[in-house]
Amino acid sequence: MAKKRVLSVCGTGGVTSSVITRRVKEIAEENAIDVEITNSNAFSIKSHLDSEKYDLIVSSSRVKSPDENIPVINCMSFLTGVNEEATIGKILEVLKQD
Amino acid sequence: MNFTNIMASITALPSAVMVPLAILIFSLIAGMKFTKAFRSAILIGAGFVGFSAMFTVFASNIGPAVAAFVQGLGLQLDIADAGVFSLLTATWGSPIAIWFIPIGLGVNILMLILNLTKTLDADILNYWPWGISAIALYALTGNLVIALAGFVINEVIILLIADWTAPKIDEHFDMEGISIPHGNAALWPPLGIAVNWVIEKIPGLRDLEADPDTIAKKFGVFGEPVMLGTILGALIGIIGRQPWGTVLNLAVSLAAVMLLYPRMLQLMMEGLGPISEHLRNFMKEKFNRDVYIGVDAAVLIGQPDVLAVGMILIPIVLGLALILPGNHVLPLADLAIGTPFLISMCMPFLKRGNFVRGLIVGVFIFAAALYISGDLAPLYTKAGEMIGMQVQDGVTWTSMAAGSNWITWILVKIVGLFGYTI
Numbered sequence: 001m002a003k004k005r006v007l008s009v010c011g012t013g014g015v016t017s018s019v020i021t022r023r024v025k026e027i028a029e030e031n032a033i034d035v036e037i038t039n040s041n042a043f044s045i046k047s048h049l050d051s052e053k054y055d056l057i058v059s060s061s062r063v064k065s066p067d068e069n070i071p072v073i074n075c076m077s078f079l080t081g082v083n084e085e086a087t088i089g090k091i092l093e094v095l096k097q098d
Numbered sequence: 099m100n101f102t103n104i105m106a107s108i109t110a111l112p113s114a115v116m117v118p119l120a121i122l123i124f125s126l127i128a129g130m131k132f133t134k135a136f137r138s139a140i141l142i143g144a145g146f147v148g149f150s151a152m153f154t155v156f157a158s159n160i161g162p163a164v165a166a167f168v169q170g171l172g173l174q175l176d177i178a179d180a181g182v183f184s185l186l187t188a189t190w191g192s193p194i195a196i197w198f199i200p201i202g203l204g205v206n207i208l209m210l211i212l213n214l215t216k217t218l219d220a221d222i223l224n225y226w227p228w229g230i231s232a233i234a235l236y237a238l239t240g241n242l243v244i245a246l247a248g249f250v251i252n253e254v255i256i257l258l259i260a261d262w263t264a265p266k267i268d269e270h271f272d273m274e275g276i277s278i279p280h281g282n283a284a285l286w287p288p289l290g291i292a293v294n295w296v297i298e299k300i301p302g303l304r305d306l307e308a309d310p311d312t313i314a315k316k317f318g319v320f321g322e323p324v325m326l327g328t329i330l331g332a333l334i335g336i337i338g339r340q341p342w343g344t345v346l347n348l349a350v351s352l353a354a355v356m357l358l359y360p361r362m363l364q365l366m367m368e369g370l371g372p373i374s375e376h377l378r379n380f381m382k383e384k385f386n387r388d389v390y391i392g393v394d395a396a397v398l399i400g401q402p403d404v405l406a407v408g409m410i411l412i413p414i415v416l417g418l419a420l421i422l423p424g425n426h427v428l429p430l431a432d433l434a435i436g437t438p439f440l441i442s443m444c445m446p447f448l449k450r451g452n453f454v455r456g457l458i459v460g461v462f463i464f465a466a467a468l469y470i471s472g473d474l475a476p477l478y479t480k481a482g483e484m485i486g487m488q489v490q491d492g493v494t495w496t497s498m499a500a501g502s503n504w505i506t507w508i509l510v511k512i513v514g515l516f517g518y519t520i
Contacts, residue, residue: 009400010394010396010397010399010400011394011395011396011397011398011399011400011435011438011439011442012359012360012363012396012399012435013360014359014360014361014362014363014364014367015223015360015363015367015394015396016393016394016396016397017364017396018363018364018367018368018371019367019371019374019375021364022368022371039360039364041323041360041399041435042399042400042405042438043322043323043405043409043434044322044323044324047322059400060393060394060396060397060400061396061397061398061399061400061401062271062272062400062401063400064311064402076273076276076393076397079276079391079393079394079397080275080276080378080391080393081375081378081379081382081391082275082391
């Protein structure tokens with residue numbers, strides 16, 4: 001399976017997105033999926049998508065994907081610890097696609 | 099060696115050592131495994147070294163250029179906005195910061211037990227805006243008790259605002275079970291609601307609206323920190339009549355500062371994240387009832403209304419700084435991310451995120467932010483000097499987005515009545 005590229009987004013591109021990045025890395029490792037994750041702030045999503053091909057956007061806030069082929073998964077549950085399993089399931093579903 | 103001696107020798111350590119050490123001890127007490135806690139502590143220390151280095155870049159490259167720029171324009175904008183990261187460094191690096199986590203957590207737990215709040219806030223990084231009150235009062239009085247009392251007052255007010263705004267944030271942004279006790283963003287809904295109340299009374303104005311999505315698409319690229327920093331840095335150099343080499347250096351330096359800030363935050367969060375999670379799960383178990391989990395205001399920034407208003411406010415805030423009578427602050431480092439943060443928690447109260455109202459409220463918030471952060475600048479500069487954040491003589495700095503803490507300002511004014519002057 002090819003390496004998956006993930007864009008992790010939040011307001012600063014440093015705080016909540018870092019929490020999410022760490023969790024996505026853990027999830028990928030546990031499932032032997034090769035991922036590369038980049039952090040971004042909400043202002044810079046489009047530039048990131050223009051310069052690189054991404055498979056998935058994960059975010060703590062409800063961002064819109066500028067490209068309908070790239071799904072956005074809301075990862076608020078990683079911050080609150082409530083209903084994390086559902087989020088993990090959604091992420092794996094995207095990452096396990098070819 | 100007695101306890102006082104030990105405490106004194108700990109607090110005399112450089113902040114890049116003291117902060118991780120305090121976190122390490124705290125994490126072990128909280129029951130984390132040593133290897134995990136140790137790694138976290140070192141990452142936090144690394145983030146801290148990074149923040150200090152960024153401040154040096156700011157103070158040595160950008161500070162002097164700002165002075166020339168201000169002279170070139172004949173302005174009185176002699177206080178540089180050194181950004182949230184500078185104030186964060188001065189706050190977490192303060193000799194009294196060792197108290198912030200135990201007191202912040204203790205007050206929150208006590209309020210939960212007494213049913214005074216519903217917010218469970220284990221987001222340790224964001225205990226620091228409460229610490230702004232503490233370091234300003236400490237720089238003013240040198241008195242630990244007064245400083246920590248300020249911390250507690252600030253925390254209590256912010257937790258109450260977080261409780262009070264949570265239902266409306268859930269309704270507007272669809273975020274159930276959370277609240278936002280973020281000491282910079284949560285300061286502003288009271289002002290936002292007041293301004294909105296006035297707008298409601300004005301026919302014509304109250305019916306205006308614009309589509310935030312279109313605006314975000316059209317102006318998107320200017321909101322990008324790297325673009326904003328480059329353009330702003332170059333402009334400051336050109337207007338300050340610097341040689342072209344310096345102009346280019348300024349453009350790159352300011353872009354670098356804006357880009358590096360989140361990278362350093364990433365390091366800090368990689369360290370603080372596991373501890374916060376550990377605490378959150380522990381507290382959730384203990385308070386097994388209906389609570390709001392406190393999260394960073396960053397979760398609101400991607401929302402289209404917040405993003406659009408934040409972007410369009412960037413040039414407006416710059417203009418505001420030039421025309422507001424008696425303003426001394428030149429907005430710089432906080433321009434990139436400060437604007438969406440300060441208006442984020444107001445948006446649900448503005449006729450469900452009305453763009454035009456967001457802009458108007460933003461103007462009032464940033465007018466207040468400029469005056470307050472300017473007035474408190476000497477205290478922040480002094481607090482920074484106490485831990486070796488050196489600037490040239492006569493230079494003062496502030497953070498427009500975080501230094502505009504009105505709770506701190508009121509506390510400083512009250513304490514000032516008792517004869518304390520800087």
